[in-house]
Amino acid sequence: MSVVEQTPKPYSRDWLLSDRPTSRQQARLGRAYVIWRRFAENRLALLGLGIIILLLLVAAFADVLAPHNPVQGDLMNARLLPPGSAGYWLGTDDQGRDILSRLIHGSRLTLMVIVLVAVIAAPIGLIVGTVSGYAGGWIDAILMRITDIFLAFPKLVLALALVAALGPGIENAILAIAVTSWPPYARIARAETLTFRNSEFISAVKLMGASPFRIVLRHVMPLCLSSLIVRVTLDMAGIILTAAGLGFLGLGAQPPLPEWGAMIASGRRFILDQWWVAAMPGFAILIVSLGFNLLGDGLRDALDPKEAGQ
Amino acid sequence: MTSHPSGPLLTVDDLRVTFPTRTGEVQAVRGVSFTLGRERLGIVGESGSGKSQTGRAIMGLTPGHAKITASKLEFDGIDLLKATPKQRRDLRGKRIGMILQDPKYSLNPVMTIGKQIIETLLAHEKLSRSQARTRALEMLEAVQIRDPERVFGLYPNEVSGGMGQRVMIAMMLICGPEMLIADEPTSALDVTVQLDVLSILDKLVVERGMGLVFISHDLRLVSSFCDRVIVMYAGRIVEELPSADLAQAKHPYTQGLLNCLPTIGTDRHPLPVLERKAEWSA
Amino acid sequence: MKMGKLTEKTALSVRDMVVTFNEYVALDKVSVDVATGESFGIVGESGSGKSTLLRAVAGLNRFDEGTLTVDGRTYDSRSRDKEFYRTVQMVFQDPYGSLHPRQTVDRLLLEPLVIHGFDNIDMRIARALDEVGLGAGFRFRYSHQLSGGQRQRIAIARALILEPKILLLDEPTSALDASIQAEILNLLEQARKDRNLTFVMVSHDLGVISHMCERVAVMKSGQIVETVPVEALEKRAFSADYTRQLLVASEGFRRG
Numbered sequence: 001m002s003v004v005e006q007t008p009k010p011y012s013r014d015w016l017l018s019d020r021p022t023s024r025q026q027a028r029l030g031r032a033y034v035i036w037r038r039f040a041e042n043r044l045a046l047l048g049l050g051i052i053i054l055l056l057l058v059a060a061f062a063d064v065l066a067p068h069n070p071v072q073g074d075l076m077n078a079r080l081l082p083p084g085s086a087g088y089w090l091g092t093d094d095q096g097r098d099i100l101s102r103l104i105h106g107s108r109l110t111l112m113v114i115v116l117v118a119v120i121a122a123p124i125g126l127i128v129g130t131v132s133g134y135a136g137g138w139i140d141a142i143l144m145r146i147t148d149i150f151l152a153f154p155k156l157v158l159a160l161a162l163v164a165a166l167g168p169g170i171e172n173a174i175l176a177i178a179v180t181s182w183p184p185y186a187r188i189a190r191a192e193t194l195t196f197r198n199s200e201f202i203s204a205v206k207l208m209g210a211s212p213f214r215i216v217l218r219h220v221m222p223l224c225l226s227s228l229i230v231r232v233t234l235d236m237a238g239i240i241l242t243a244a245g246l247g248f249l250g251l252g253a254q255p256p257l258p259e260w261g262a263m264i265a266s267g268r269r270f271i272l273d274q275w276w277v278a279a280m281p282g283f284a285i286l287i288v289s290l291g292f293n294l295l296g297d298g299l300r301d302a303l304d305p306k307e308a309g310q
Numbered sequence: 311m312t313s314h315p316s317g318p319l320l321t322v323d324d325l326r327v328t329f330p331t332r333t334g335e336v337q338a339v340r341g342v343s344f345t346l347g348r349e350r351l352g353i354v355g356e357s358g359s360g361k362s363q364t365g366r367a368i369m370g371l372t373p374g375h376a377k378i379t380a381s382k383l384e385f386d387g388i389d390l391l392k393a394t395p396k397q398r399r400d401l402r403g404k405r406i407g408m409i410l411q412d413p414k415y416s417l418n419p420v421m422t423i424g425k426q427i428i429e430t431l432l433a434h435e436k437l438s439r440s441q442a443r444t445r446a447l448e449m450l451e452a453v454q455i456r457d458p459e460r461v462f463g464l465y466p467n468e469v470s471g472g473m474g475q476r477v478m479i480a481m482m483l484i485c486g487p488e489m490l491i492a493d494e495p496t497s498a499l500d501v502t503v504q505l506d507v508l509s510i511l512d513k514l515v516v517e518r519g520m521g522l523v524f525i526s527h528d529l530r531l532v533s534s535f536c537d538r539v540i541v542m543y544a545g546r547i548v549e550e551l552p553s554a555d556l557a558q559a560k561h562p563y564t565q566g567l568l569n570c571l572p573t574i575g576t577d578r579h580p581l582p583v584l585e586r587k588a589e590w591s592a
Numbered sequence: 593m594k595m596g597k598l599t600e601k602t603a604l605s606v607r608d609m610v611v612t613f614n615e616y617v618a619l620d621k622v623s624v625d626v627a628t629g630e631s632f633g634i635v636g637e638s639g640s641g642k643s644t645l646l647r648a649v650a651g652l653n654r655f656d657e658g659t660l661t662v663d664g665r666t667y668d669s670r671s672r673d674k675e676f677y678r679t680v681q682m683v684f685q686d687p688y689g690s691l692h693p694r695q696t697v698d699r700l701l702l703e704p705l706v707i708h709g710f711d712n713i714d715m716r717i718a719r720a721l722d723e724v725g726l727g728a729g730f731r732f733r734y735s736h737q738l739s740g741g742q743r744q745r746i747a748i749a750r751a752l753i754l755e756p757k758i759l760l761l762d763e764p765t766s767a768l769d770a771s772i773q774a775e776i777l778n779l780l781e782q783a784r785k786d787r788n789l790t791f792v793m794v795s796h797d798l799g800v801i802s803h804m805c806e807r808v809a810v811m812k813s814g815q816i817v818e819t820v821p822v823e824a825l826e827k828r829a830f831s832a833d834y835t836r837q838l839l840v841a842s843e844g845f846r847r848g
Contacts (some may be wrong), residue, residue, distance in 0.1 A: 019737060020729035027696050027732040200690040203652050204750070208704040209677040218703075222694050356769035357740075471638075500637035501796060501841040508845050527769060534844040570774035572803030574842070575826045580778040581803070584771035 038302040045298020051291025059107040066101035071256040073097030080274045091276040093267065095256075099280050102258035106281070109259045110288065113174055113243045114236050120178035122232050125185025130224060132186065133193025134216050144190070150183040155238075156245055163251045170259065173252040177242050181235065188231055192224040226303035233296035237289035244285055260285050318345040319489050319521040320368065323382035327363045327372060338363040338376075340545035346489070350515065350522045352532030352553070354567075355542035361525045364542070365491045368523070369408050370398040385489065404434040407482035411494040413474025417466040417481075424462035427481045434485045449480040453510050472503035476510060483514055489521040497526065508535060529556075529567050541567070544591035563590055602661070603628040603758050603790040604649065604680075609658030611644050611814075618644040619655070620814040628757075631784065631791040633805030633822070635798055635838065640811040642794045643685075646760050649792070650682050663757060674708060681751040685763040687743035691735035697721070697746055698731045704754050720749040724779060741772035745779065752783060759784075761793040765800065777804060798825065798842040810835050 008014035015026065016033040039045055058065060067087065073079075073096030083091040083099075090099040132143040150158070155177075162176035196202060197220075205219055240260075246252035247261025255262065260281040267278030327339040339360040344351070355361040366372045368383070370390065383390045385406065390398070402408070410416040418426055427446040431437065437445070443462075450458035453476040466474055475495060482490065495511070496504040512535070515522050526532045533539050533553040541549040541564045549561040559565050566584035604626040611619040619641045626632045636642040647653045649660060651672040660667045663679050684690040691700060701717045710716060721731060724745040735743060744764065751759060764780070765773040781804065784791055795801050801808050802822045809819040810832065817832045824830050825839060 019733065021696075021732035022729075024696065024698060024732060027698075027734065031734065200684045200686055201692045204682070204684060204690050204747075205692075205703065206652065207650055207677060207682055208707050208754070209672075209674045210703070210707055214707070219692060356771060502637065502837055505841050505845060512845075512847065529770070530844050534846070567770060570771050572774075572777065572799045574799055574802045574839070577803075579803075580781060581774040583774050583778065586771075 048294025066104040068098035068101040070101045070105040106258040121181035125182040129186040129189025133190040147183045170253040189224045230300040236292035320346040321384045325380040328377045350536040352524045352536035352539040359542040360545040407487040409492040412498045491523045493525045605661040631805045633801035633808035636811035641814040680758045681756040682760040724749045758790045
């Protein structure tokens with residue numbers, strides 16, 4: 001390791017890669033930088049990231065970007081116009097609404113679904129998994145049996161049942177999807193916890209007098225995070241599709257909300273002659289799912305614990 | 311002890327092994343040269359010295375992305391650098407054997423011991439199954455396994471470390487190779503078991519007139535087992551001397567290594583610490 | 593074997609300890625007394641139970657029978673209190689496994705201080721690093737940015753930061769190169785002198801034990817074969833055959 005002759009300029013590349021960090025922040029940022037570099041070597045991962053950033057920007061600036069009103073259409077003049085028509089780049093649907101504007105506003109709904117599901121399901125899965133893995137014994141048995149019960153049902157079927165019970169609407173759809181999503185995260189967290197549970201660094205912390213609560217929260221959970229982040233990202237595609245599926249069945253977002261799945265459902269009737277009404281939201285879902293898959297794959301390679309050392 | 315009349319078994323001249331990494335090239339071996347006859351040569355070094363990579367380069371087991379160059383890397387007149395992968399494979403097992411450190415990782419866990427030995431044999435010689443089995447049992451006896459029939463049918467995880475290493479030796483010597491490379495063969499074993507395994511190795515190497523390259527971090531062990539010792543540091547050879555002359559080692563690194571070990575009877579507090587000089591790795 | 597009476601001078605006392613894992617008896621009625629300020633070694637091969645004994649004392653394994661007394665207080669199988677952890681600390685064998693892979697050195701040293709509510713945290717961390725010969729530049733490195741020897745120094749710093757009286761050492765240098773081993777052993781010796789610590793050191797290496805310890809217990813198959821002062825090893829003044837075997841083996845290979 002070479003000795004640094006002069007102190008590198010803060011936040012510069014040398015500062016980040018320094019092997020003698022002088023503060024917690026420098027160490028953390030340095031590590032994040034190394035992970036970013038590794039991620040950025042993967043072209044496809046960058047493409048995935050680009051797509052997601054685009055999604056975020058579109059959702060943020062929907063009002064500005066959308067050329068027309070997404071919920072109110074020009075029934076008189078603009079019904080079922082094909083893509084490329086003047087002022088309606090992706091065409092219009094049967095209510096004269098601009099599909100592009102609906103897609104743009106619909107991105108907000110998509111984003112809301114993904115974020116809420118991730119925010120609800122991932123922490124539940126993490127907590128259940130780590131507690132189960134660390135405690136072992138009957139706690140583990142009970143929690144895993146509960147997890148198994150949820151895993152035994154096909155995701156969409158369970159979500160369907162919940163939404164049917166709770167009533168249609170996008171909030172209930174989100175809840176239903178979240179409830180069906182957490183079990184795999186619990187499994188992952190538990191598997192990771194089991195690999196670390198008997199390692200010497202955990203024994204060392206026990207020997208300091210740390211309570212099991214502290215050990216799980218501050219020592220075990222951080223180790224499970226990378227696998228969980230990767231899994232959640234890869235799941236995003238599935239979540240979008242499940243929401244779309246519920247929307248398609250009329251159980252998710254209710255009209256006139258421009259949710260992409262519901263758009264496909266309503267466009268189903270004209271699919272032969274006016275294919276764009278159903279196909280455009282389909283493409284949108286395809287692109288966003290692809291983006292998340294690429295991002296997730298890239299994250300997995302970048303966060304691989306074996307390489308996280310470099 | 312004496313070299314093969316028609317020249318050395320192994321000639322290594324200016325061997326260099328380089329690994330590309332994200333932060334530039336890492337030179338694991340930087341110009342190592344030595345010859346081996348039908349004798350025992352020890353290569354001693356600490357971690358990062360390049361000793362294991364030297365052994366692997368000779369065997370052709372270096373990972374694919376590494377770069378290996380040498381002015382000469384010859385085994386019995388065969389140019390190892392120019393040899394095709396098939397030629398290399400034919401050499402391995404039949405003429406050159408390699409024993410690794412931990413039998414837990416180097417024996418196939420899902421195959422019985424007997425099957426693995428037979429497989430090695432049949433890869434290089436045309437024999438019937440029963441002939442191969444007889445040879446395998448003979449070999450197990452030669453490594454002083456008392457119950458060869460029983461061990462034949464066991465899986466690697468069912469035998470102790472010492473026995474696993476003996477099985478490894480049996481597997482590697484069954485085709486009668488002329489040269490053996492042993493990379494830390496006893497480091498994972500208990501001290502009393504180490505001696506047993508070494509005495510078996512000793513007997514077999516002498517009986518068959520083999521050349522042996524013994525790679526280890528344990529200078530004392532190597533010097534008591536081998537005829538000659540090469541000391542490596544930072545990818546280079548810093549000293550080469552007959553084991554008998556170890557006490558008269560000239561290079562400060564070798565001297566430092568010898569002195570820094572605590573032994574029964576010597577009472578030095580604090581222990582002399584090795585002061586690494588930059589010029590050793592220049 | 594006649595056991596001495598427990599006095600205030602006994603730092604650690606184990607009586608008739610039994611540890612079984614399912615059917616396998618790892619410790620078979622083992623008794624040991626370690627005096628305050630003593631450096632006590634335990635030597636044995638794999639399966640001897642030496643590490644099991646240490647871990648049972650530390651509370652990382654439970655013991656099925658027997659009594660454990662540390663610094664005058666008795667402890668049962670699993671219960672250890674904060675007082676215990678301030679008295680007894682441990683250095684583990686594998687420098688690559690005993691430090692949390694995602695924490696900086698600073699965080700690693702912070703943890704015990706926070707758990708026990710110490711003050712002056714910054715100063716203590718800086719001093720701990722200094723004591724093990726690592727400068728402030730190491731403070732914010734991650735553990736994967738350290739070499740084996742550096743990691744072991746951090747492990748020692750972490751063990752000493754709570755100012756314990758007794759240090760349990762489970763093969764602290766077995767995974768290190770010979771030259772690094774010498775540095776770490778010197779460091780441990782210095783720490784012991786400075787802080788008047790009691791050491792209980794487990795190793796398979798008789799050379800290390802005879803260098804670091806005053807008395808040594810030889811273990812085999814879960815039992816203590818004999819306990820001798822370290823000078824007896826050199827003078828060959830021991831009685832058990834197994835001890836002789838170990839001694840001979842440690843002297844290296846003899847060509848037949």
